[in-house]
Amino acid sequence: MSKIVVVAATGGIGRHLLNQSLAAGHEVTAVVRNPQRLGSTPARVVRCDLALPQAGLLEDAVAGADAVLSALGAPTAAETGVASIGTRAVVEAMTATGVRRLIVVSAASVGTVASPGRPDPPRHNPGDGVVMRHLIAPVAKKLFRRHYLDLAVMEDILRDSDLAWTVSRPPRLLETRLRRRYRTAFDVNVRSAMFISRADVASHMLAMIDDPSTVHRTVSIAY
Template sequence: MKLTIFAATGGIGRQLFEQAIAAGHDVTAVARNPRSLTGAARLVAADLTAADPAVLASAVDGSDAVLSGLGPRKPRSEAGITSRGTKAILTAMQTTGVRRIVVVSAAPIGTVPSPGRPNPPKHDPGDGFFMRHLGSRFARTMFSAHYADLAVMEDLVRESGLDWTISRPPQLTDKPLTGTYRTAYGQNIRGGTHASRANVAHHMLAVIEQPSAIKQVIGIAD
């Protein structure tokens, strides 16, 4: 399968890249500085904060699917990058006729207001007592600008007209790939407080060819 991976040097993006290469996919990797990546792949340098539309169109043209691990490396200082970068990716896909995209978001986003969802539910249906009353409130306070941007990003993806899937993991870890994790459509995972970047990437790659995952938000946790 021909895949284009954005933010391929980031935490989840590098896992997507390495696992896709290992699985034998034909990979185009897009990053600000992709020279640190090794493997049989096409490397494209692009800064999604000010992307050249022609470069992004070339990166996605002919791909079977696009995967995005885009997100700020420093959430408090780079809020806005995810929505801006995702908008550029979606435009490139619409220009070239590529339809399948899988993006990563975050577990608390289901309760974060956005222009497209001004009145979200107060609680995610998958959250237990702790997350409902303490955990999610703390997370939203700590990362409010980042989460607001992710909520806008999700709006853009939903409104794109493409065949999208949104992955919503909780706190990310660098634990190794196990391939064992829990998922749920349309809600978070009860008691799911962590997910390894490797397992999130594994699931994102797995859902590419699952018709049931199209136009779905999927919670995931180890």
């Protein structure tokens, strides 16, 4: 049994992280902005708005944890920026309390997004097929430009930290069942892949906690 903190435990992936961690017998702390959305849960619940994070609350939430898993992201365009702001606060709280293992959710498209810490990313992701490379990725990057930049800056914050971090980069998320069968790839996208379920992203994040080969890596996951 490990002590696990799930950040954004009310979200699509966050709920799977919470339920799968509890089902595996872990001692879980859920960091959420709206505890009513959780319903009744055996997890310890810490209320924190990560757009306006309070260091003391977060330090209390993460102190003593074996791992922190975050599925934080902006549910609406107006909330864009929360992934980088909230993750910076989580990283600072972990650094202050000596907690080292952090796994966060980013997105497959972020590998080709320029950010202050990575100003010259590759133009195309080597894993992307022709349709993804020339049709879907350019359109998605135009539509979700600010959202992807927020995630790219979040990745910069991890790379600049002293934590044992891992970035999970899924493509389009589905609300389909847990299969436990998926492909993964380090630092590039999974070849010609477009989908993954939120349940499988959560399952893979939990599996990566004790996998040293994933530390300081971006790991793509897809069917």
